Amino acid sequence: MVGRPMPEKPKRLTRAAFRLYRPVATRWMDNDAYGHVNNVYYYSYFDTAVNGWLLEQGLLDFRNSPVIGLVVETGCTYFESVAFPDALEAGISVAHLGRSSVRYEIGIFRQSAEQAAAQGHFVHVYVDRATQRPVEMPAEVRAALGALS
Template identity: 55%
Template sequence: MTGEYVHWENVPTRWKDNDVYGHVNNVVHYSLMDTVINEWMIRTAGFDPASSEAIGLCVESHCAYKAEVSFPDAIRVGLRVGKLGRSSVRWEIGMFRASDDVLIAEGHFVHVFVDRHARRPVEIAGRVRAEMEKLLRP
């Protein structure tokens, strides 16, 4: 299952990530997905969220929880593109406990790229699109 993802980030959990039940709270999973996607966009695809003419707005998100994880576990986050449209992209994310590769959660985000000012859909083009194409799942 880990072979289905193209890009990987290892993320340590933090003490504050645990909730009163002793496991990483569900909101942390969403934060990790958002962080890994945006870090990839900035570092790999050259996206500048502060000045780009087009921005990606999240129009859909989902997370299915499969197993618990707790501080001080690290989480391996796998990223791929499930679908790449003209102005939208469906990111697919797998989160695995680093110590034993157990799947802890699977999720997706759908971003629609829009003009920063008009907020109307625009084509995903150039380097950003070229890099996204490299993440399309095999």
């Protein structure tokens, strides 16, 4: 055997694992040659679900805020295929809330499905826009994210 053994596949999560749900619209262009949503689009679904919620809550001003969240880590596990025109929902919860970072857990569900078709995570690190150095996340952001823990 070369290298490390494969890690065990994570347990497939259910809706109960998530605090918030947001709709996700599949698009014709999301399907690949195999007739299902290509893996790269799941990361876009994750990013869109979280940042859409941050925008709606008034916690993200991506044009002017002196403090911004940058994605520094992401991952996804797939359990079953989805395809256009499936109506999806992204479940969001906060798994870890640090001084300058947050780890989101995200599940992609078909509407009314109890188990995630795919699930993953990403980590935002809050940085000073000008220096790109980590800073403490704004208090209002921390409070809102705490509600998703």
